[in-house]
Amino acid sequence: MSTLKFKLTLAFDGAAYHGWQGQRSGRGVEDQVQAALGRLFPGASPLVASSRTDAGVHARGLVAHFEAPRDEFKMPPRHLALAINALLPDDIRVLAAVRVRAAFNARFDAISKQYRYTVWNHPVMDPLRRGQAWHVPRPLNVAAMRAAAALFVGTHDFRAFTSKRPGVLKDPVRTLTRCEVRRRGPELTVVIEGSGFLYKMCRAITGTLVQLGEGRLPADGIGAMLAGGDRRTAGMNAPAHGLVLWQVRYRRR
Template sequence: MLRFKLTIAYDGKAWQGWQSQKSGLGVQDRIEAALARLFPCAPKLTSSSRTDAGVHAFGLVAHFEIPRAEFRMPARHLILAVNALLPDDIRVRSAVRAAPGFHARFDATGKQYRYGIWNHPAMNPLLRHTAWHVPQPLDVPAMQEAAAQLIGRRDFRSFTANRGAPLEDAVRTLTRCEIRKAGPKLTIIIEGGGFLYKMCRGIAGTLVQIGQGKYPAAAIVEMLDEQDRRASGMNAPAHGLILWRVFYGKTGDG
């Protein structure tokens, strides 16, 4: 068997998330359909992550296996062959041979998400699908002060959405949570070993509400201590979130 590692980017606007769906509108469905046209075994993808409907990716990583006998092209042609069968809003950025034991999910050591905000009275039409338009002035230093307090090993129960079942373990470790400002464009960069359901959107929405003066920066600690979703702010809209990178330690990132 041959194992391949794919690094994948997509605009999530038209898709029901990464994961395969009965409707066929998961990004995974479209890439697997392309692979099935190239390889008789119709390989299935194992991914590093899932993204929700409307969320984008620039560096999602997945792997698949095929029998050696089915791979009848130069390795450098795989990326061209797959992309030729995909819609314009999905692209494989890299397609390389992986070690037999490589696992896109279990070998990942961390992930980076980025959340985009356009903070100006008029929305930038070029960013309307990848940034949340917040027209009111934001107190960016207050947002940065609050973001810094999220770094570390914490119970993030107050920032995750309820999936209908009791959440037994809500402890996660953030290694980075910072806000970059470039004119009216704000980018929230969040890195960690793992994330809860809609956790990044809960953090982004809460930080924006702190910037609007609806909460003081110091309230972020109280929100964490409450361990109750009702204690924190809103979920930011899905379209501003991008899965930016997946890290793999010594073996390199996605």
């Protein structure tokens, strides 16, 4: 059967979902998008995504691909995003939909992923940000957080910054190309970019940086945490609702 392959760039508010991955309950973001595709193209292939996200985590740049039988695709390609969005709940949107070469793979062709975590550092929480930012009312030493963040850049064993899940952690080594803390008024943004991440790794890094900024963890302790590989020595996992999968990068072809 002749098929056409399409790349989707998706944004979603993850508050109501159990992460991207499909669930028996149907409460994965993937379930919603796959159902919409199935209504448009009964022969559509299963979605393949660049990343999974945890329950409650948001995205504005998750990438996925699917294939549709050529004889079922009867619209101009520029109408595809609008057609899918018409069948999705309001908290999920396809930002872009483009046709790609047959060899494209949203998961294996990705060269880097960027996550952003938002912290609202003020005694009073902004009620308009409560679903998108972690409220940290205590003062933070942002200079110390920035210095510590720089130590995560490079190739390291990150087993101290991942949570246990079923199975054996085969390879805890990951490479970060960017880890920085930005401040704009009471809003802090932790930007983390790399080729891949362990389970809850971004949340563990952010939680550690915040607790370090509060003075609850040693300012010079990141190197020892990485070297020791013991999850108990690092900081807490930041809450899921402050994390956004911001962008997935691919090589230009």
